[in-house]
Amino acid sequence: MASHDQEAFLTAMQIVNSSAVDGVLICLIELNVFDIMMQKAGMDGYLHPDEIALNLPTKNPQAPEMLDRMLRILASHSIIKCKLVKKMSGNALLTRAYGLTLISQYFVNAQDGPCLAPYLKLIHHKQMQNSWEKVNEAVLEGGYAFNKAHAGSTFFEYLGKDKSVAELLSQTMAKSIPTSMNILLKSYKGFEGVKEVVDVGGAYAATLSCIISFNPHVKGINFDVPHVIKNAPSLPGITHVGGDMFESVPRGEAIVLQRVLHDWTDEESVKILKKCYEAIPDHGKVVIIEMIQTEMPEDDIIAKNISEMDIRMLLYTPGGKERTVNEFLMLGKQAGFPSSKYICGADLYGVVELYKKK
Structure with missing residues (x-):
């Protein structure tokens, strides 16, 4: 085997795991999450996962945490944007809020323009x-x-x-x-x-x-x-x-x-x-x-x-x-x-x- 190169190894590992990105995308599209973000925050605003969950037909208390993890991977690929905000309750001092980007606008279902x-x-x-x-x-x-x-x-x-x-x-x-x-x-x-x-x-x-x-x-x-x-x-x-x-x-x-x-x-x-x-x-x-x-x-x-x-x-x-x-x-x-x-x-x-x- 050729000599180990850590950057090459990490790139190969990312390729192996790359299906997680489009898997999350299809889940959020089917949940209409991008539509909720567009309707509630537009292109310039941000929503906390708690706020997104309130607009879903769910009573699952774990939904906000699950959404946060799904949105986080998209933010790490610059598909959506993220910012840290102060949390008023709970143990964490900071939490994440997410917003649409020029890329993620193409995953909004209810729009007249181009959509993927x-x-x-x-x-x-x-x-x-x-x-x-x-x-x-x-x-x-x-x-x-x-x-x-x-x-x-x-x-x-x-x-x-x-x-x-x-x-x-x-x-x-x-x-x-x-x-x-x-x-x-x-x-x-x-x-x-x-x-x-x-x-x-x-x-x-x-x-x-x-x-x-x-x-x-x-x-x-x-x-x-x-x-x-x-x-x-x-x-x-x-x-x-x-x-x-x-x-x-x-x-x-x-x-x-x-x-x-x-x-x-x-x-x-x-x-x-x-x-x-x-x-x-x-x-x-x-x-x-x-x-x-x-x-x-x-x-x-x-x-x-x-x-x-x-x-x-x-x-x-x-x-x-x-x-x-x-x-x-x-x-x-x-x-x-x-x-x-x-x-x-x-x-x-x-x-x-x-x-x-x-």
């Missing part, structure tokens, strides 16, 4: 977690972890059977997409000369809504499977259409694939792209918006997010993955597009355009 609570609930759902039990089997024997954990059903087949998982996925997309998309659309100007945009796999039209907010002249078609489309909200400038992208895609001047190809194998991605090729005019284009993997692993926060999402794809999808720019360009070529180009990247997303004509 549905995503955390989704990945902690029992039917998602049990894929981990089948990863090694998939590595050694082939196949896909989610399929093995669900009697052969793919993730997308399972969504049609389990409304709770399907709804969490739709909420995740609706609540998490706009933040990064709005940042991207400040740099990407590829819709300025386009009259009609089709969003393939658009769920509740979060991406299309962002596109139209930056390009109000655009007429939007939101295309997804029927069981998703039937719950999609009515939105100005957007028509919802149900169908199967492996069979056909609505015609449009530009077709958007936002976070779609990462769900599928290369072979299936080429099939999707071929259907898109058929649906655009000669001057049309396909706009791929995806997380872009680097050729070499990097340790910045965006690269880490992308690599972690890639593992989610390994867990849940039938062969999906995050790809490099060159891999997207190759998919376009295999689907028959004679010309393609990486346009730009911002925040988590990058844009690759595929053209029907050179």
Whole structure:
């Protein structure tokens, strides 16, 4: 064994225990603790665990102490803030009070803006977690972890059977997409000369809504499977259409694939792209918006997010993955597009355009 390094050992130990953080997060989200903190103290104030417990449906006298321990670990990771306050009763002279930060605001359930609570609930759902039990089997024997954990059903087949998982996925997309998309659309100007945009796999039209907010002249078609489309909200400038992208895609001047190809194998991605090729005019284009993997692993926060999402794809999808720019360009070529180009990247997303004509 290499020589002992205490800092390396402590880092390894923290990695082993790191699941405690997201475990606490999901518990506090389900208890609506972040919502209570927002309602009672806002972004600037603090609440003592006793005050939080008073707003929970509990008579457990240990609840404040348990909450304190759960909030304390989040404060140690700078997810929430903490300050010491004088205690008027009891044995301790000082006690802790906690407040929201720019990070923890994204775990408040009842807010109109971006929220990661549905995503955390989704990945902690029992039917998602049990894929981990089948990863090694998939590595050694082939196949896909989610399929093995669900009697052969793919993730997308399972969504049609389990409304709770399907709804969490739709909420995740609706609540998490706009933040990064709005940042991207400040740099990407590829819709300025386009009259009609089709969003393939658009769920509740979060991406299309962002596109139209930056390009109000655009007429939007939101295309997804029927069981998703039937719950999609009515939105100005957007028509919802149900169908199967492996069979056909609505015609449009530009077709958007936002976070779609990462769900599928290369072979299936080429099939999707071929259907898109058929649906655009000669001057049309396909706009791929995806997380872009680097050729070499990097340790910045965006690269880490992308690599972690890639593992989610390994867990849940039938062969999906995050790809490099060159891999997207190759998919376009295999689907028959004679010309393609990486346009730009911002925040988590990058844009690759595929053209029907050179």
